[in-house]
Amino acid sequence: MKEILEIIEGNPKIEPVASKIKEMEKAGIIRKYKTVIDWEKAGEEYVYAIIEVKVALRSRTGYDAIAERLARFDEVRSVHLISGDHDLSLTVRGSSMKEVAFFVAEKIATLEQVQGTVTHFVLRTFKEDGDILFEKEHSERLLVSP
Amino acid sequence: MSGKYISELVKSVPPSGIRKFFDLVLEMEDVISLGVGEPDFVTPWHIREACIYSLEKGSTSYTSNNGLLELRELLSKYISSEYDTVYAPDNELLVTTGVSEAADLAFRAIINPGDEVIIPEPCYVSYIPAVVFACGKPVPVPTYQEDDFRVTSEQIEESITAKTKAVVLSYPNNPTGAIMGRKDLEDIADVVNEHDLMVISDEVYDRLTYNGTHTCFASLPGMRDRTILLNGFSKSHAMTGLRVGYAAGSDEIIGAMTKIHQYTMLCAPITAQIGAIEALKNGDGEMKKMVREYDRRRRLVVGGLNKMGLDCFEPKGAFYAFPSIKSTGLTSDEFASRLLKEQKVAVVPGEVFGECGAGYLRCSYATSREELIEALARIETFIDSI
Numbered sequence: 001m002k003e004i005l006e007i008i009e010g011n012p013k014i015e016p017v018a019s020k021i022k023e024m025e026k027a028g029i030i031r032k033y034k035t036v037i038d039w040e041k042a043g044e045e046y047v048y049a050i051i052e053v054k055v056a057l058r059s060r061t062g063y064d065a066i067a068e069r070l071a072r073f074d075e076v077r078s079v080h081l082i083s084g085d086h087d088l089s090l091t092v093r094g095s096s097m098k099e100v101a102f103f104v105a106e107k108i109a110t111l112e113q114v115q116g117t118v119t120h121f122v123l124r125t126f127k128e129d130g131d132i133l134f135e136k137e138h139s140e141r142l143l144v145s146p
Numbered sequence: 147m148s149g150k151y152i153s154e155l156v157k158s159v160p161p162s163g164i165r166k167f168f169d170l171v172l173e174m175e176d177v178i179s180l181g182v183g184e185p186d187f188v189t190p191w192h193i194r195e196a197c198i199y200s201l202e203k204g205s206t207s208y209t210s211n212n213g214l215l216e217l218r219e220l221l222s223k224y225i226s227s228e229y230d231t232v233y234a235p236d237n238e239l240l241v242t243t244g245v246s247e248a249a250d251l252a253f254r255a256i257i258n259p260g261d262e263v264i265i266p267e268p269c270y271v272s273y274i275p276a277v278v279f280a281c282g283k284p285v286p287v288p289t290y291q292e293d294d295f296r297v298t299s300e301q302i303e304e305s306i307t308a309k310t311k312a313v314v315l316s317y318p319n320n321p322t323g324a325i326m327g328r329k330d331l332e333d334i335a336d337v338v339n340e341h342d343l344m345v346i347s348d349e350v351y352d353r354l355t356y357n358g359t360h361t362c363f364a365s366l367p368g369m370r371d372r373t374i375l376l377n378g379f380s381k382s383h384a385m386t387g388l389r390v391g392y393a394a395g396s397d398e399i400i401g402a403m404t405k406i407h408q409y410t411m412l413c414a415p416i417t418a419q420i421g422a423i424e425a426l427k428n429g430d431g432e433m434k435k436m437v438r439e440y441d442r443r444r445r446l447v448v449g450g451l452n453k454m455g456l457d458c459f460e461p462k463g464a465f466y467a468f469p470s471i472k473s474t475g476l477t478s479d480e481f482a483s484r485l486l487k488e489q490k491v492a493v494v495p496g497e498v499f500g501e502c503g504a505g506y507l508r509c510s511y512a513t514s515r516e517e518l519i520e521a522l523a524r525i526e527t528f529i530d531s532i
């Protein structure tokens with residue numbers, strides 16, 4: 001099973017090992033087929049930021065309530081509970097730095113449980129979800145060889 | 147140039163038939179090449195990283211003639227665990243500049259002028275010239291699709307004369323993708339024993355066996371000391387340009403080969419040897435991934451060729467399909483030349499690998515699946531147009 005998963009993680013367009021894949025889709029092991037897009041190449045200037053969020057815990061609901069709430073925003077692309085100085089790490093996408101900054105200031109920082117945020121704007125992406133975005137390596141093979 | 151300075155021996159060997167296609171392809175654009183005899187993968191990163199690190203540390207010197215001891219120890223362990231055959235790292239293993247050098251050394255170490263070497267065809271293009279350069283006499287033996295391109299012990303026996311010194315075995319085979327079963331090899335072992343011959347067994351594609359298991363010829367009872375086992379890292383770990391391989395055999399044979407190697411090559415490139423150490427220590431996962439990918443492409447290509455009416459034998463190893471094009475009425479050379487000109491797909495005509503390869507094409511599937519699909523479509527268009 002791991003083998004099949006590794007293969008489709010790398011290339012979901014593979015000829016189907018249909019029945020097995022269907023099974024895993026049903027069981028929720030395969031959740032979704034994603035496309036990694038180089039938006040910059042497509043001429044779309046998206047701005048990404050990683051936001052560290054410090055949370056004041058309410059004992060009854062733990063981190064789940066606030067994390068789930070943040071996850072509902074379309075602008076928020078990922079939400080992780082992390083160890084270290086901060087509690088949550090978000091990836092936020094907007095069409096300009098201003099838009100992202102306002103979103104954080106107005107929608108996130110204002111939440112009652114949020115004690116503080118630190119915004120790191122992404123300057124360049126080199127690898128996304130296991131996919132290398134810079135010029136891929138290639139070897140110059142001879143076109144015919146023994 | 148009149149060629150008067152060139153030795154008669156060298157002049158006697160015709161230029162490689164692959165060269166002609168290479169020159170043709172160079173003049174064209176947008177060619178999809180199924181003519182490549184090396185992996186399309188780059189050497190796995192962890193191996194390259196080990197090489198880079200060694201360079202940073204300044205490992206740029208000669209190594210001992212027979213290769214880094216750590217590499218020989220790992221090779222010894224690897225061969226014994228994989229094929230249950232033990233070679234001493236000290237005097238029964240020699241690290242070479244690819245299997246190419248190892249094959250050359252093997253021939254030169256055992257051939258007296260005029261000795262005959264039996265070479266089943268179709269086969270890798272280097273054996274015959276290498277035997278000639280060693281002043282031996284190559285004795286080609288044809289293999290046929292009816293026999294799954296396996297050489298039979300009877301064929302070998304029929305070709306034996308008083309001058310016969312050795313037999314070359316090269317399975318999984320380039321260009322046919324044929325493999326040998328254990329029983330096939332045991333029968334050959336009997337003949338070899340009876341006639342007191344050596345075997346040079348080029349097993350460079352051993353890890354690329356998809357259907358069936360690879361039997362190492364040296365692992366058969368009594369064969370270890372009759373066999374010069376050749377293998378390397380070019381195909382299994384996509385390390386063609388790094389140039390590292392090895393020979394394993396009896397103390398006596400490896401000693402003789404080392405004598406030539408120490409004067410003519412000195413040692414295999416140290417960076418490549420370090421890469422080989424990393425490949426043996428940590429390379430299994432990446433290698434298996436590549437093998438799985440080749441296997442998927444193999445099924446794609448063989449299925450595709452058969453579907454369009456080209457009779458294609460199922461290759462069980464290496465990364466070549468070897469379809470028959472006899473039904474088209476063209477010779478392989480005509481087919482390959484026209485396919486290149488009209489549809490821009492490069493393949494290698496089968497007779498490049500021996501006369502009995504006539505009527506076949508070698509199609510390498512060491513190329514991305516997208517390209518293979520496109521190439522198959524173009525071949526089909528070409529066939530429909532004949």
Ligand SMILES: Cc1ncc(COP(=O)(O)O)c(C=O)c1O
Pocket residue numbers: 146183184243244245246247270316319320348350377378379380386390391
């Ligand atoms: C059967 C066979 N042996 C040996 C070689 C050469 O191997 P190396 O790169 O180790 O010299 C090749 C390469 O195409 C091959 O097909």
